[in-house]
Every structure is written in C-alpha cells, then in structure tokens.
Amino acid sequence: MRVLIVSAFKDQGGASIAAKRLFKSLKEDVDCQMLVQDKNVEYLMFSCNEKPLIRFINFITNNLEKLYLRLINKPKHNFSFSFFGSFGITKMINSFNADIVNLHWVCNNTLSIRDIKKIKAPVVWTLHDNWPFSNGIHTDFPLKKDTTYHYPELKNDGLWFFYKKRLFDLKKNLYIVGPSKWISSKSELSLIMNDRKHFHIPNPIDTNEFRPLSENNFKNHLNLDEHTKLILFGANNPLTDENKGFSLLAKALKKMKTSDYKLIVFGVEDEVPDKLKTCLADAILLNKIDDNNFLNQIYDLSDIVVVPSLHENFSNTILESFSSGKPVVAFGVGGNAELIEHKINGYVAIPFDTSDLAKGIDWVLENQNKIDFKNLTRSKAKNLCSQKVISKKYIELFNQILIEDLNQ
Numbered sequence: 001m002r003v004l005i006v007s008a009f010k011d012q013g014g015a016s017i018a019a020k021r022l023f024k025s026l027k028e029d030v031d032c033q034m035l036v037q038d039k040n041v042e043y044l045m046f047s048c049n050e051k052p053l054i055r056f057i058n059f060i061t062n063n064l065e066k067l068y069l070r071l072i073n074k075p076k077h078n079f080s081f082s083f084f085g086s087f088g089i090t091k092m093i094n095s096f097n098a099d100i101v102n103l104h105w106v107c108n109n110t111l112s113i114r115d116i117k118k119i120k121a122p123v124v125w126t127l128h129d130n131w132p133f134s135n136g137i138h139t140d141f142p143l144k145k146d147t148t149y150h151y152p153e154l155k156n157d158g159l160w161f162f163y164k165k166r167l168f169d170l171k172k173n174l175y176i177v178g179p180s181k182w183i184s185s186k187s188e189l190s191l192i193m194n195d196r197k198h199f200h201i202p203n204p205i206d207t208n209e210f211r212p213l214s215e216n217n218f219k220n221h222l223n224l225d226e227h228t229k230l231i232l233f234g235a236n237n238p239l240t241d242e243n244k245g246f247s248l249l250a251k252a253l254k255k256m257k258t259s260d261y262k263l264i265v266f267g268v269e270d271e272v273p274d275k276l277k278t279c280l281a282d283a284i285l286l287n288k289i290d291d292n293n294f295l296n297q298i299y300d301l302s303d304i305v306v307v308p309s310l311h312e313n314f315s316n317t318i319l320e321s322f323s324s325g326k327p328v329v330a331f332g333v334g335g336n337a338e339l340i341e342h343k344i345n346g347y348v349a350i351p352f353d354t355s356d357l358a359k360g361i362d363w364v365l366e367n368q369n370k371i372d373f374k375n376l377t378r379s380k381a382k383n384l385c386s387q388k389v390i391s392k393k394y395i396e397l398f399n400q401i402l403i404e405d406l407n408q
Contacts (some may be wrong), residue, residue, distance in 0.1 A: 001030045002032075002033075018128065035093065080138065085115045101121045106126060124177055129183075180314040203316065237270055251280075265286065266295070322345070327345060
C-alpha cells in the first residue's frame with residue numbers, strides 16, 4: 001500500500017506536528033511519503049516549493065489572498081478562502097501513484113478548493129480545525145462579552161460557502177477522520193460534509209520519545225528547591241496568542257490555595273507584554289523547544305501541566321504530558337475531556353471559570369501522593385494514542401476504503 005500525506009508544514013503548529021507523527025508511525029508498516037511546503041525536508045518528505053519560480057508564484061498568490069482578506073475585513077489568521085493552491089501540486093500528488101492520499105492542514109496556499117476533485121486516489125481528510133466544513137473560518141474562538149465567553153455560530157451561507165460545497169461534492173471518494181469525537185460531530189452536522197463517511201482516530205504520540213525519566217537533573221540546573229511544586233504551561237507564542245488562555249491561567253494562579261510553586265512557561269518567542277511582566281516576574285520563561293528530548297525533560301520535572309486554551313481539537317500538549325506521566329488540568333473544551341478523565345488522571349475545569357481552574361490545580365497537587373498519576377496518564381497515552389495503535393487504525397481504514405473503492 002502506498003500512502004501520501006499532504007500537509008502545509010512539517011513542524012509548524014499542532015496540526016503539522018500531528019501529521020508528521022502519523023507519517024513516522026505509518027512508514028514503519030506501509031510505503032508512506034509526505035508532501036509539504038518546506039524547502040528543507042527530512043525522512044521521505046518531498047517539497048512542493050523547491051523550484052524558485054514556483055516559490056515566487058506561490059508567494060504572489062498567497063499575498064493576493066491576504067490582501068483580499070484585508071480589503072473585506074476578514075481576520076487573515078483565522079480565515080482562508082484557499083482559492084489558490086501551490087502551483088502544480090495536484091500533478092505532483094498524482095505522480096506519486098498513491099493508493100490513498102491523506103490530507104491534513106492544507107491552507108496557506110498549499111491546496112486550493114478546486115484541487116481536491118483533481119486528486120485521482122481516494123482522499124482521507126484528517127481534520128485539525130473547522131476550515132474543511134466551514135465558510136472559511138478555521139477556529140470558532142469563543143467571544144468575550146463582559147466577563148463571560150460564548151461561541152459564535154458557524155455560518156453556512158454565502159456564495160463562497162455553496163461554491164466550496166459544490167466543488168467538494170465533485171470528489172466522490174472523500175472520507176473524513178476526526179482526531180476528536182467533538183470535531184467529528186461538528187463536521188457531520190455541517191452542510192458541506194454531512195453526507196461523507198466519518199471516522200474517529202486520535203492523533204498519535206511516540207511513547208518512547210515522551211516518557212517518564214529515571215534520572216532528571218534539570219531541576220538542579222534551574223537552582224530549584226526539590227520541594228517546590230512546578231506548574232508547566234506552554235505552546236507556540238503562549239503569552240501573546242489569546243487562544244492559549246494565559247490571561248485566565250494568571251487569574252487562576254492568584255486564587256490557588258497552594259503558594260509554594262514555580263511557573264514554567266515554554267514556547268516564548270515574542271517579547272513579554274508589559275501588562276504580563278509583573279505576574280511573570282518569578283516565572284521561568286523558555287523559548288520554543290524544537291528538541292523533543294529536552295521537552296521531555298521539562299515535562300518530566302514538572303508536577304502538573306495546565307492547558308487553559310479557549311479552543312482545542314485534540315491537544316498535542318495533553319498527549320505529550322500523559323505520555324510523560326504527568327497529570328493535566330484543562331478547560332472542558334473540544335476534545336480535552338476525551339483524554340482527561342475528571343479527577344482520575346487530571347481535572348476538567350468548567351470552561352473559562354478561573355476559580356474552578358485554580359481548584360483543579362490545587363486538587364492535583366494535593367493528591368500527588370495519593371493517586372498514581374504517572375501510571376494512569378501513561379497507560380491512557382499508550383492504550384489510546386501510541387504510534388502502533390494509531391498506525392493500525394489508519395491502515396485498517398485505508399484497506400476498508402480501497403475495498404469500497406474497488407466495488408464502486
């Protein structure tokens with residue numbers, strides 16, 4: 001079986017990390033290759049942007065869309081038309097002669113909505129946000145009104161929405177995979193994808209790469225007291241990306257009963273905003289961590305990981321934490337509650353309630369010596385999301401689709 005995974009990036013953002021991990025899982029069992037935009041690639045990855053002329057054309061078309069989004073007052077970071085794709089990409093995809101093409105996050109001028117129907121092989125689309133089944137919105141971020149949050153209704157209207165639906169309808173052998181049951185249900189209810197077959201397969205995690213360590217001297221390196229509780233929070237741009245929820249975490253920390261703790265924040269690339277400097281005065285700030293061995297050490301030395309995101313599909317941070325044997329406190333949004341079992345291997349806080357988030361952090365820290373969090377979280381990651389488990393599920397799905405395709 002030949003499988004081609006298509007992703008805009010190979011390691012930029014949660015969707016591309018999940019795609020890359022699936023690629024590494026599948027290539028152990030089948031002939032799997034990966035097509036990305038990046039010029040410098042690894043493993044059996046190929047780039048659709050290697051030729052200078054193609055890079056120039058893609059640069060122009062990508063910026064034309066961004067300019068148009070600005071003119072019609074659409075948020076360029078949370079909305080895509082994807083009218084243009086990478087020049088010649090469908091020809092490149094078809095040249096692989098894959099039995100299955102597995103799409104992931106393919107915006108940012110990677111694949112246009114007109115390209116989907118041109119792919120000859122059956123397509124399995126793994127959802128990482130709302131874009132495949134929405135009018136162009138990637139994420140339905142909750143909107144703040146006074147002191148409460150509410151989710152806006154996804155709009156299923158407009159000429160572009162129906163044009164997109166019409167084009168997608170032309171691709172008959174298109175199947176949908178939701179890493180979380182939450183996003184699968186949203187897609188099943190959408191007008192664009194409601195007639196497609198949906199399957200639920202979580203994102204994979206390498207449980208050998210992220211694991212509890214028998215020896216970790218990094219705490220001494222940071223000159224930390226061994227009795228100090230370490231609270232870990234991190235993401236890409238965790239302090240400036242409002243979706244990551246640091247403002248809510250900061251409020252929750254002030255409400256905790258526990259006072260003997262140290263906050264570690266990783267992924268910090270931008271300068272710390274002035275309004276956050278006071279509450280981060282005693283925190284340990286780490287830059288973006290590309291080395292998973294080092295990241296594993298950070299997870300391992302922490303006592304608890306907090307994921308206060310306003311929106312999540314199937315969190316890589318929770319997967320990495322569980323695989324490293326660490327309990328997680330997170331808001332009950334998206335697929336978080338599908339991983340975290342409330343008051344068993346972590347705590348699912350009432351969405352955006354900072355008092356309950358604080359209560360959850362206190363609960364985990366108070367029960368560290370009473371509950372075997374290491375085995376509970378680790379077993380969850382291994383049984384539900386290990387590379388071997390997820391690879392087997394995808395291969396079974398691919399075989400099922402190929403049989404159906406032959407019988408049509």
